[in-house]
Amino acid sequence: MERKRADIIADELEGLIFDGTFGDGQRLDEVQLSERFDVSRTPVREALQRLSQSGLVDQLPRRGVFVRQPGPIELIEMFEVMAELEATSARLAASRMSDEALSELRAINARCDAAVEAQDTDGNYRENEQFHAFLYQQSGNRFLEQECLRLQRRLQPFRRAQLRARGRLRQSKVEHAQIVAALHDGDGDTAANLIRAHVAVQGEKFYHLISSLKPAAE
Amino acid sequence: MERKRADIIADELEGLIFDGTFGDGQRLDEVQLSERFDVSRTPVREALQRLSQSGLVDQLPRRGVFVRQPGPIELIEMFEVMAELEATSARLAASRMSDEALSELRAINARCDAAVEAQDTDGNYRENEQFHAFLYQQSGNRFLEQECLRLQRRLQPFRRAQLRARGRLRQSKVEHAQIVAALHDGDGDTAANLIRAHVAVQGEKFYHLISSLKPAAE
DNA sequence: ACCAGATTTCTTGTATACAAAAATATTGAC
DNA sequence: GTCAATATTTTTGTATACAAGAAATCTGGT
Numbered sequence: 131m132e133r134k135r136a137d138i139i140a141d142e143l144e145g146l147i148f149d150g151t152f153g154d155g156q157r158l159d160e161v162q163l164s165e166r167f168d169v170s171r172t173p174v175r176e177a178l179q180r181l182s183q184s185g186l187v188d189q190l191p192r193r194g195v196f197v198r199q200p201g202p203i204e205l206i207e208m209f210e211v212m213a214e215l216e217a218t219s220a221r222l223a224a225s226r227m228s229d230e231a232l233s234e235l236r237a238i239n240a241r242c243d244a245a246v247e248a249q250d251t252d253g254n255y256r257e258n259e260q261f262h263a264f265l266y267q268q269s270g271n272r273f274l275e276q277e278c279l280r281l282q283r284r285l286q287p288f289r290r291a292q293l294r295a296r297g298r299l300r301q302s303k304v305e306h307a308q309i310v311a312a313l314h315d316g317d318g319d320t321a322a323n324l325i326r327a328h329v330a331v332q333g334e335k336f337y338h339l340i341s342s343l344k345p346a347a348e
Numbered sequence: 349m350e351r352k353r354a355d356i357i358a359d360e361l362e363g364l365i366f367d368g369t370f371g372d373g374q375r376l377d378e379v380q381l382s383e384r385f386d387v388s389r390t391p392v393r394e395a396l397q398r399l400s401q402s403g404l405v406d407q408l409p410r411r412g413v414f415v416r417q418p419g420p421i422e423l424i425e426m427f428e429v430m431a432e433l434e435a436t437s438a439r440l441a442a443s444r445m446s447d448e449a450l451s452e453l454r455a456i457n458a459r460c461d462a463a464v465e466a467q468d469t470d471g472n473y474r475e476n477e478q479f480h481a482f483l484y485q486q487s488g489n490r491f492l493e494q495e496c497l498r499l500q501r502r503l504q505p506f507r508r509a510q511l512r513a514r515g516r517l518r519q520s521k522v523e524h525a526q527i528v529a530a531l532h533d534g535d536g537d538t539a540a541n542l543i544r545a546h547v548a549v550q551g552e553k554f555y556h557l558i559s560s561l562k563p564a565a566e
Numbered sequence: 567a568c569c570a571g572a573t574t575t576c577t578t579g580t581a582t583a584c585a586a587a588a589a590t591a592t593t594g595a596c
Numbered sequence: 597g598t599c600a601a602t603a604t605t606t607t608t609g610t611a612t613a614c615a616a617g618a619a620a621t622c623t624g625g626t
Contacts, residue, residue: 133409134609160578170611175579179394183401191351192578192617207491211436218432273425352579378608388581393609410587410608 136176139167143177147186147197148287154199158187184284202337205288209333212281216262216329217322219278220309223268224318231268232314238264239306246299254299255290261306265325288336298335302328354394357385361395365404365415366505372417376405402502420555423506427551430499434480434547435540437496438527441486442536449486450532456482457524464517472517473508479524483543506554516553520546 143163146152163174182189189195200208227235238261245254259282266278305328312321361381364370382392400407406416418426445453456479463472477500484496523546530539 136609171578172610172612176394176397176609179397180401183398193619194577204491207489210489211433211492211495214432214436215429218429271425271428273422274429277429354579379606389608390580390582394579411589412608 134173135167135169136173136180139163139169139173140177140180142167143181144184144186147181147199152197154197156197158195158197160194202341205285206333206337208281208285209330209336212278212285213326213329213333215274215278215281216265217326219266219269219271219274220313220325221318221322222270222274223265224313224316224321226270227268227313231264232310235261235264235268235313236310239310242306243303246303258302289332291336291339352391353385353387354391354398357381357387357391358395358398360385361399362402362404365399365417370415372415374415376413376415378412423503424551424555426499426503427548427554430496430503431544431547431551433492433496433499434483435544437484437487437489437492438531438543439536439540440488440492441483442531442534442539444488445486445531449482450528453479453482453486453531454528457528460524461521464521476520507550509554509557 143152143158152158158178160171160174160178163178164171167174178187178189178195181187182195186198187195188198238257242254242257242261245251245257262282263279266275269275305324309321309324309328312324361370361376370376376396378389378392378396381396382389385392396405396407396413399405400413404416405413407413456475460472460475460479463469463475480500481497484493487493523542527539527542527546530536530542
């Protein structure tokens with residue numbers, strides 16, 4: 131059993147916001163939700179508070195909570211920050227990671243490549259996440275690791291959306307290989323620059339994706 | 349009136365944790381706190397949840413919440429991340445900030461220097477915070493700005509503690525001047541490196557401060 | 567018909583009541 | 597006296613009840 135009802139509800143709501151079931155600006159009614167999840171308002175309120183702190187909803191006092199989907203500009207900004215945090219991870223990892231860790235990274239990357247070859251989108255996504263998470267860990271800075279994971283989680287749905295962009299997978303594979311090489315050489319600055327570009331490009335791709343869709347939506 | 353009781357309590361508790369009234373590992377009893385603030389358990393619980401998300405307390409299911417003061421290692425880690433985020437701010441600001449903004453920055457820095465000369469510790473602290481906050485803003489990345497402010501707030505009590513270190517103020521003044529100069533030149537990389545060192549040194553100073561105190565405490 | 571003020575309804579924020587789980591105390595066997 | 601099993605107490609998590617603020621509706625005047 132997961133810890134508390136409030137936590138389950140928070141995760142559930144997070145998913146519903148991520149997958150767009152609750153659109154931007156939509157009000158989340160406490161009683162409606164409590165009926166939906168068949169609990170009282172108390173755990174629902176706790177869950178909503180959590181989402182509010184995560185920035186997924188805005189909580190206006192005495193007014194209610196409203197879904198707050200990041201717009202294209204904010205997304206670019208978030209990817210920009212993510213790129214910097216990951217770059218820092220890589221730079222630190224380059225000087226701190228052991229030979230065993232490097233082997234482990236290669237192994238993860240190999241699984242990632244294999245998934246690409248097998249057209250296994252889900253598998254590739256998982257291993258790719260692993261690749262990045264492993265780098266956070268190897269930065270040797272636990273706090274940095276936590277912050278990276280937090281932001282990665284937040285950007286997850288958007289990453290996933292643009293993963294299908296044509297040719298992105300091949301390109302990503304090449305970039306990963308370059309990153310591993312830089313880490314092998316202990317060249318922190320190169321690794322940092324590579325990762326920065328690798329992550330930032332996702333934000334840009336997503337931006338273009340959005341822009342091309344926006345006119346159609348109106 | 350501040351938004352809700354829960355918010356007031358959260359801020360109050362935050363202060364009590366920051367100033368050390370509640371030490372590391374101490375359990376925060378819901379009923380005790382509700383009596384102390386003369387409210388029911390409900391707003392207290394909401395406040396505790398907020399602190400839990402901010403990382404100021406650990407919340408063990410069905411066990412209670414416990415104060416979680418960062419140890420020296422974690423502090424260094426946090427300062428390291430802060431340094432990177434600020435470095436990014438500076439780098440972006442160097443290419444994005446206008447001439448008017450640069451003037452404004454100079455003005456803030458002048459007030460900061462004046463406070464140093466006047467031995468006005470509090471004033472200097474405020475203006476110094478302003479200086480940094482202004483740079484976050486000038487990064488042109490709102491998300492980055494928010495993240496910087498969040499972490500700055502978290503590290504506030506520790507910054508303050510080591511601010512009195514002998515000669516630090518003078519040194520800090522010089523560093524600020526260098527940073528302004530780099531921004532004037534639009535030299536983002538130099539500005540980033542300067543800021544990174546400027547912030548990271550605080551973490552190191554604090555580490556040494558702690559280390560020298562630790563033996564005495566035992 | 568339209569607007570201002572009052573009234574009602576609805577929703578959030580807080581208090582209290584209850585349930586379940588963990589910590590503590592108690593009792594009994596060896 | 598010590599340990600273990602059980603009973604009691606505490607404390608957290610959840611449900612419900614109540615209060616107060618905001619939105620919506622109604623009413624009367626122009």
